[in-house]
Structures are given as structure tokens and as C-alpha cells.
Amino acid sequence: MTFYQAAGNEIELFQAAANNGLPVLIKGPTGCGKTRFVRFMAEKLGRPVYTVACHDDLTAADLVGRHLIGPDGTYWQDGPLTRAVREGGICYLDEVVEARKDTTVVLHPLADDRRELPIERTGEVLKAAPGFMLVVSYNPGYQSLLKGMKPSTRQRFVSMSFDYPDAGTEQTIVIEESGCDRELAEQLVNLARSVRNLKDHDLEEAASTRLLIHTAHLIRAGVPITEACRAGMIEPLSDDEATVSALMEVVYAVFGKSDEGQ
Secondary structure, eight states, X not given: OOOOOOSSSHHXXXXXXXXXXXXXXXXXXXXXXXXXXXXXXXXXXXXXXXXXXXXXXXXHHHHHEEEEEETTEEEEEEOHXXXXXXXXXXXXXXXXXXXXXXXXXXXXXXXXXXXXXXXXXXXXXXXXXXXXXXXXXXXXXXXXXXXXXXXXXXXXXXXXXXXXXXXXXXXXXXXXXXXXXXXXXXXXXXXXXXXXXXXSSOOSSOOOHHHHHHHHHHHHTTOOHHHHHIIIIIGGGOSOHHHHHHHHHHHHHHHOXXXXXX
């Protein structure tokens, strides 16, 4: 079973939406647990989950399906959205605002009381099987006027806002996922919170829980602490050497410049 540490009533809210066939929108920063939560809930509900990482080149055919040519001629192959609709599974579209608007329009009849998927290329109108659930997520920090979700789309969903967990919860997650001890988890969480509080550096993203887990794995594998922090947490946050150097000063403030006592 996928490990997930609840931060509020998100499990009950998702369960209620699932029981009533309602689509769910999850908003939150990168690495705060959105994808893990969906995977956890799919296992809890006993439903298959089809995850699609959305991007600029994603087409409706990538979601719905397309005709392919095989040894016996042309045949139709369902896309992940269609498979979820047929099987009563969960279709999870990660970073949905990255997809083109002409692609996401296929979601509309599935996200209202029709719960159907018109497949234009085959002429089929597919009614969603019981258990089908549409879940989408995005990072509000990446939104722009061109890539924001249209109100007509957003208002079809039950919306949930995620954020980085509180310190105690985040320590538990790091320990559970990496196998590190509580002292190291506490230090890494303190480091992440210090980095997140920095407002005067041009960081596109804050230090995510995922980066803490990566860093803990490196340290447990024998990488010196400051090197592990640089590779696992600091370098992924910025390509600017001055910014990296400034963030490394925060690492030194937490762990010291030497790795004595590692």
C-alpha cells in the first residue's frame, strides 16, 4: 500500500467525491504529494489509475485513442482516458493546464452529469462505467493568462488545495519514505522550511518534500551531508550559481561546513 500521511480531511473529501461520481481538481505546489495522494486513494478504493503527464504536445488522440496499423490491418487502440472510462478506473491528468485547451475540451462531457465520452473517430459515445473518476491537478504557481484553467472547466470539479505539510508530518513522511532517523529528518525539514522562507532569491519553486526524501536517500547511501544537500535539494532548485551559493549557506547554517558527526 502506498504510504500517505493525511494533512486534513482530503481522504474523506476524495472518498465522498468518488462515491458520488464527482470529478476532482487538486491544486498545489510541485512535490507536495498530489500524485502520491491519487495513487493512495486509487489503492484504497480498489480502482485502477491511469496517469497522464500533460504537456504542450498532448493531443486529444493521446487521451482518447487512435487507429493503428498492425499485421492484420487497421485496429483501434484506446487511450488512457478511454480505458479508465470503460473499466471504471481513475484517469489522473497531472499538470492539466500544460495541455492545449482544444485537448482538454474532451473532458467536459465526462466532468458533468452526462459522464460520457464521445469518440469522434469511431462514432461511439461511451458511457462511463460505475467507478470511473476524473482527477486533474496543477500547480497554481505556474499559471499564466495563457495557461490558466478556463472557469467553465474549473467549475465542473470538486477542488482541493494542497500545500507542503507541517513540520511534524513532513518529518514522518521523510522517515517513512527514506528510512532515515528522526534527527536527520528534523534537520532536513528545518532546512527546507528555511529555504521556503527565502523571499529575496529568484526561485521558481520551493524545496519540495520529494527533494527532502531524495536527499535523505543520498545521505543514507554514504554521500557526505553537504554534498547530498547540494545534489538532492539545492541544485534542482536553481541553475544560477550565485543563488546556489546563497542556498548552500543555509545548508551550512543547519549542518555546518564539515560532515563531522555524520
